[in-house]
Amino acid sequence: MPLSEFPVVYKYTSHASAKLIIRNRSLRFGRPTEMNDPFDAYIDDLFDSSLKEQHRDAALTIVDMIENDPAALSRRLGLPFEEVAAVSSMMRAGTQKQRAELFALVASPDFEDSCPQLKAELNALEGRRAALVAQFRDSGIFCATRRKDNLLMWAHYADQHRGVVLGFKPDSAADSFLCLLEPVAYSAVRPSFYDPVDPLKGARPKLEDMRAFNRYLTATKSPEWAYEEELRLVVPSFVPEGKSATFLPFHPQELVELYLGHRFEFECRDEVIGAAQSLNEDVAIFQAKLARGAYALTFDRIV
Numbered sequence: 001m002p003l004s005e006f007p008v009v010y011k012y013t014s015h016a017s018a019k020l021i022i023r024n025r026s027l028r029f030g031r032p033t034e035m036n037d038p039f040d041a042y043i044d045d046l047f048d049s050s051l052k053e054q055h056r057d058a059a060l061t062i063v064d065m066i067e068n069d070p071a072a073l074s075r076r077l078g079l080p081f082e083e084v085a086a087v088s089s090m091m092r093a094g095t096q097k098q099r100a101e102l103f104a105l106v107a108s109p110d111f112e113d114s115c116p117q118l119k120a121e122l123n124a125l126e127g128r129r130a131a132l133v134a135q136f137r138d139s140g141i142f143c144a145t146r147r148k149d150n151l152l153m154w155a156h157y158a159d160q161h162r163g164v165v166l167g168f169k170p171d172s173a174a175d176s177f178l179c180l181l182e183p184v185a186y187s188a189v190r191p192s193f194y195d196p197v198d199p200l201k202g203a204r205p206k207l208e209d210m211r212a213f214n215r216y217l218t219a220t221k222s223p224e225w226a227y228e229e230e231l232r233l234v235v236p237s238f239v240p241e242g243k244s245a246t247f248l249p250f251h252p253q254e255l256v257e258l259y260l261g262h263r264f265e266f267e268c269r270d271e272v273i274g275a276a277q278s279l280n281e282d283v284a285i286f287q288a289k290l291a292r293g294a295y296a297l298t299f300d301r302i303v
Contacts (some may be wrong), residue, residue, distance in 0.1 A: 008257060009144040009181060009231055011166045012157035013266065020162045022255070022275045026247040029140030031239050036156075037225065063103050069092050078116060139218070140238035140246050144181060145169070147228040148259055149297050153228060154288075158261055161288070164272065165258025174251045181231040182215060186223045191216050252279040259299060262288045273303060276290075 013021065021027060048129050065073040070088040074081040082234035091102055143183045145153065170178035218234040240247050258276045260269060262285075 004022040007090060008169050009142050009168045009178060010144065010148045010257075011168065013164065013166065014163040015264065015272065018166060018272060021166065022121050022272070022279060024247065024249075025252060025279065027142055028245050028247055029142045029233075029235060029238060030245040032136065032141060033138060034244055035141070036223065059103055063091075064253045067103070125154065131289070134237075136236065138237045138239050138241070140235045141218070142177075142181075142233045144178075144231045144246075145195070147232065148257075148289045149299075150227060151295065151297070152230075154297070160263065161198060161261040161263070161264040164264065165257075165259040165261075165262050167284075168250060168254045169256045169258070171254050174253075176251055176254060177233065177248055178250065178254065181233050182219060184219045184221055184225075184228075184230040184232050185216070187220050187224040188223055191220045255279050255283055257284050257286065257287045259288055262290055262297065264288075277303075 010022075010149070011027070030094065060071065065076075066084060066088050070084040071081060073079075074084040077084075087102070091099060093104075147153065148165050148167065154163075154165075157163070158165060168178055170176045170181070172179050207226050215234075219232050221230070255276060260272070272283050283303075284301060286299040288297050288299055291298050
């Protein structure tokens with residue numbers, strides 16, 4: 001669902017972090033290694049196989065093309081059609097053992113060396129992979145959510161209900177970075193660098209395809225996290241070397257709601273309310289309470 005249909009986005013945080021966010025008027029972008037889920041944005045094994053290994057995995061596809069569409073494979077690999085057609089005829093008339101031998105040949109590094117066009121494309125893709133890895137390791141990730149009332153997130157991210165939830169209304173007129181938040185996708189299959197970029201498909205990916213591909217790599221999580229209804233912004237090459245995070249300022253008027261946790265310390269209420277109102281005097285302040293007869297929260301407006 002488009003972000004425009006969710007005019008307010010929410011950030012769960014502790015009381016101490018909330019004071020820093022309000023005082024510094026900025027939000028934290030952490031490195032991928034800072035994520036609490038070790039599978040989330042984890043690239044150490046996402047990129048651990050080389051293109052040569054992927055090429056061997058695709059050898060069966062090449063063998064099938066030799067058998068069924070030698071003309072297309074000739075164009076794709078830059079090989080003389082007569083040579084590919086001759087191999088195709090031999091394979092169709094050959095035994096299963098000969099087919100296996102051809103598969104082994106196609107899967108070998110020597111095959112790539114004999115196809116300059118394929119080798120050039122694989123090398124170019126390897127270069128793009130290396131550049132993406134470098135950008136990804138230094139990227140900054142900001143996470144928010146569509147929900148303000150999730151019990152698990154109150155427990156995990158808002159200091160066991162002792163913290164707060166900040167509500168931000170992205171200001172498109174002020175070109176707010178919050179307008180760039182996009183929903184996380186939830187999938188039982190982990191993303192792979194190689195799946196959507198198949199050198200045998202022929203066409204080079206368009207810019208919008210690569211953007212979608214980057215989102216696929218950086219904003220896919222296990223379905224077990226779907227309850228978070230997460231929104232995310234990933235900025236490549238954003239966190240300075242040697243730092244674990246960096247910060248971006250938000251516009252004061254974007255802070256439109258503040259929810260105090262059920263266990264928020266009463267004596268600290270005036271301080272945090274005053275700080276929030278110093279940014280936006282019209283900010284709506286709510287106190288969370290346990291609902292009667294249900295595992296849920298209710299929110300009473302106190303300011």
